[in-house]
Amino acid sequence: MKILIARTAGFCFGVKRAVDMVFDVAEKKSKGVYTLGPLIHNPQVIDRLKGEGVEPVEKVSDLSRKKVDTVVVRTHGIPQGDMDTLSSKGFNVIDATCPFVKKAQHYAKLLKDEGYKVVILGDKEHPEVKGIMSYAGKDAVVVRGAEELGELRGKVGIIVQTTKQIDTLKELVSAAIEKTKELKVYNTICNSTALRMRETADMAKKVDLMMIVGGKNSANTTRLANHCKSLGVRTRHIETADEIRKSWFKGMKTVGITAGASTPDWIIEEVKDRINKIV
């Protein structure tokens, strides 16, 4: 059986940067290192960080009961208020916010300061969007797509969750320009998501089975799996090699492997090795 691994599988630029930053801190400090929220959407990486003494906390107030030395801000970023609180407490703050997310936060603030009503295209429960939202002013709104865009007044500014798809943005700007005389759009979509999606779709057409590796809580990984399924190829979404079953590979000639942006190389390697071992 042939196994193909996608070139774009695994850590994107922002995740790799964040993970490197935290392991670097963990090497220097044996305790008192916390991440605010899980650093990335991958339970296995979070577990490995715990092994290095880096603990995640859910919210800023959880830090008050701890002996804190350093707080690492997650790749998705955090709300402005939380960032201010961390600074005011005198913690060492390591900002591992993805630079592309940082840009989206910056543009949200810029639009607000320039008097635009800010519309964020994204999922309002996603931590990245919660962070961006905090910079976008009180009358900012979050929409999942053009169909959620209500009446608009005055000038309108659009920002996008970095992992959104371009087609959704195209529909939104098209709907928005009918409702305003002035529209400013920052296309803050990160290319790596689109490139990964494209390579995955191309691969899916050439294989009998697609293995999608990554956190079940990762939106971008789940989207990879759903997209493969919609293309009609047999698809398995797993977090680790332990979930693999021999029966999946019966009659398969070619298997493709890809992974979400928060899946580390070592998990992808384990998956490949496990498949090689059992077939």
Place this chain on the structure above:
Amino acid sequence: MKILIARTAGFCFGVKRAVDMVFDVAEKKSKGVYTLGPLIHNPQVIDRLKGEGVEPVEKVSDLSRKKVDTVVVRTHGIPQGDMDTLSSKGFNVIDATCPFVKKAQHYAKLLKDEGYKVVILGDKEHPEVKGIMSYAGKDAVVVRGAEELGELRGKVGIIVQTTKQIDTLKELVSAAIEKTKELKVYNTICNSTALRMRETADMAKKVDLMMIVGGKNSANTTRLANHCKSLGVRTRHIETADEIRKSWFKGMKTVGITAGASTPDWIIEEVKDRINKIV
């Protein structure tokens, strides 16, 4: 036979303002009044102005052989260079540029000054677009629709010829956001065009014949006629009552009349009277 006249037929705000301004000047000054280009796209109005001593000239250089007192700038506006020349010659300049077109010129300059590559959605041979273009900087481009949008670099600003349709703009912004990280759009479409089009379409569905009255050289009048034809209603585009033929009304029960933005009320009245007389 029943005759309906559209509420939105005839002069729009900008045209009415311009015609009033020129008749006002003509009343005060018996000679030396010129318009740069035809004031509006309606030959009959231009003829009537000539009767009042107001002559159109094609270009600024044509004025050098004349005894000029006052120059009126047409509703569609003129290029910045021509405006500067008029001022430098010491003529009295009456700027009858439509305030909505003036806004589009202003936004074109603003976008250029803010470092945007300006894309003008419009017809590059139209005087309005030539005027706007002169404010938009050297690397500005004019496109008739999304399909003409080439590769883009840097941040992109969009301006629209005031008589364009919203659907064409929607397609353009949708195509543009895929090609840039920063897009600023001024929706400079004038509502009166859309309102007139909507009322005309509604009327076309209720009548046996649509009479579209206006200059054959007027883009917005021609578009009204084409739209009615596309809806399957019998349609006649005329400039004056003289073109009306009795045979057109054979078997017709209801006739609708509308007119382009540069058609004066007296021509619409003449058309109605003529129809009443011959049927």
